[in-house]
Amino acid sequence: xxxxxxxxFQRKRIGIVLSPKTFLEIQRIRSLCLLSGKKLxxxxxxxxxxxxxxxxxxxRLNIENLNQSTNPDxxxxxxxxxxxxxxVEIEKELDKNEYxxxxxxxxxxxxxxxxxxxxxxxxxxxxxxxxxxxxxxPPNPTSGESQQISLMLTEEMVIWARKINKxxxxxxxxxxxxxxxDLVKTIVETVMSLQLGIAxxxxxxxxxxxxxxxxxxxxxxxxxxxxxxxxxxxRNLIRVLTDKPIVDGFVEIYEKLYDxxxxxxxxxxxxxxxxxxxxxxxxxxxxxxxxxxxxxNYKKALMGLATFRLxxxxxxDMSDINISLYHGGLESMFAKNPDLSKFLARERIYSYxxxxxxxxxFMNKVYTYASSTNx
Numbered sequence: 001x002x003x004x005x006x007x008x009f010q011r012k013r014i015g016i017v018l019s020p021k022t023f024l025e026i027q028r029i030r031s032l033c034l035l036s037g038k039k040l041x042x043x044x045x046x047x048x049x050x051x052x053x054x055x056x057x058x059x060r061l062n063i064e065n066l067n068q069s070t071n072p073d074x075x076x077x078x079x080x081x082x083x084x085x086x087x088v089e090i091e092k093e094l095d096k097n098e099y100x101x102x103x104x105x106x107x108x109x110x111x112x113x114x115x116x117x118x119x120x121x122x123x124x125x126x127x128x129x130x131x132x133x134x135x136x137x138p139p140n141p142t143s144g145e146s147q148q149i150s151l152m153l154t155e156e157m158v159i160w161a162r163k164i165n166k167x168x169x170x171x172x173x174x175x176x177x178x179x180x181x182d183l184v185k186t187i188v189e190t191v192m193s194l195q196l197g198i199a200x201x202x203x204x205x206x207x208x209x210x211x212x213x214x215x216x217x218x219x220x221x222x223x224x225x226x227x228x229x230x231x232x233x234x235r236n237l238i239r240v241l242t243d244k245p246i247v248d249g250f251v252e253i254y255e256k257l258y259d260x261x262x263x264x265x266x267x268x269x270x271x272x273x274x275x276x277x278x279x280x281x282x283x284x285x286x287x288x289x290x291x292x293x294x295x296x297n298y299k300k301a302l303m304g305l306a307t308f309r310l311x312x313x314x315x316x317d318m319s320d321i322n323i324s325l326y327h328g329g330l331e332s333m334f335a336k337n338p339d340l341s342k343f344l345a346r347e348r349i350y351s352y353x354x355x356x357x358x359x360x361x362f363m364n365k366v367y368t369y370a371s372s373t374n375x
Contacts, residue, residue, distance in 0.1 A: 052214025254356035
């Protein structure tokens with residue numbers, strides 16, 4: 001066993017060559033985190049960003065693998081595996097005994113599906129309706145020189161990558177060991193593909209509000225309570241409970257918003273949506289919503305996520321936002337459409353629900369963790 005662990009799970013420095021499009025996408029999302037109102041120094045570094053991608057990808061792929069027979073319509077990554085992973089470089093093909101040793105050396109899965117503490121409406125909140133509106137900007141560049149980045153994968157991150165290796169083997173019915181460099185490169189390019197949604201960018205956004213490493217936030221947020229509640233690794237998160245009174249004050253707003261997302265008559269009525277958004281704006285007193293544990297304002301972060309989600313999904317960047325300020329706001333970046341105002345108001349409501357559901361679930365889980373730790 002020790003031999004297998006040393007051979008397959010040791011700390012490694014790897015170099016990965018990213019396509020220009022993928023590298024620009026990473027840099028675009030990192031820079032758009034500034035919409036939260038946080039400082040430049042708070043943006044996750046490239047290594048932290050990639051580490052988060054690896055953990056996020058494992059989590060998503062594991063859930064899909066567990067649920068693919070019961071929820072085939074909700075699959076996002078599995079249908080794209082062959083497209084992205086069919087040509088990943090193989091380091092070694094393992095025989096049956098070697099593969100059994102490899103699997104035994106892997107730690108137990110740390111994720112289980114569908115752990116939430118309050119209601120969520122994924123069909124609405126995580127919708128991809130943005131494709132219905134045309135944008136008057138050129139596509140992201142896809143030509144030019146590739147970008148090589150060097151990463152040091154800790155033993156922990158090597159294990160996460162190998163766990164993904166094992167999941168892909170399960171799905172493809174293989175017994176191969178992939179090249180770490182090529183595997184990580186493909187994972188990054190897969191998650192950064194816009195067609196696979198913006199779930200990871202949103203997790204990055206929420207994590208950096210509290211200056212938490214993306215991988216740590218994802219591991220904790222989606223982790224099996226039976227495992228994490230007794231894990232001292234997350235004690236540093238207890239500090240965020242200082243903000244719990246502020247976050248608890250958002251429950252009523254969230255419940256009202258969530259109720260609205262199930263009422264199509266309101267979501268098709270611009271005046272009603274504007275009335276609701278104005279009401280929330282008045283309720284949330286900017287001066288009373290500064291975090292005590294990190295340098296951000298909850299109201300600014302809430303509104304920032306709405307713009308963040310819109311810009312990420314549509315390939316916009318900070319320069320596009322800057323230009324739009326001189327042309328009547330973000331609306332100027334979209335082709336004229338009689339339903340544009342309705343569309344933007346609706347997406348703002350969805351983004352608000354997404355912000356509150358992530359925030360409340362995270363805070364409640366930290367509270368449960370702190371309570372279990374004290375016991």
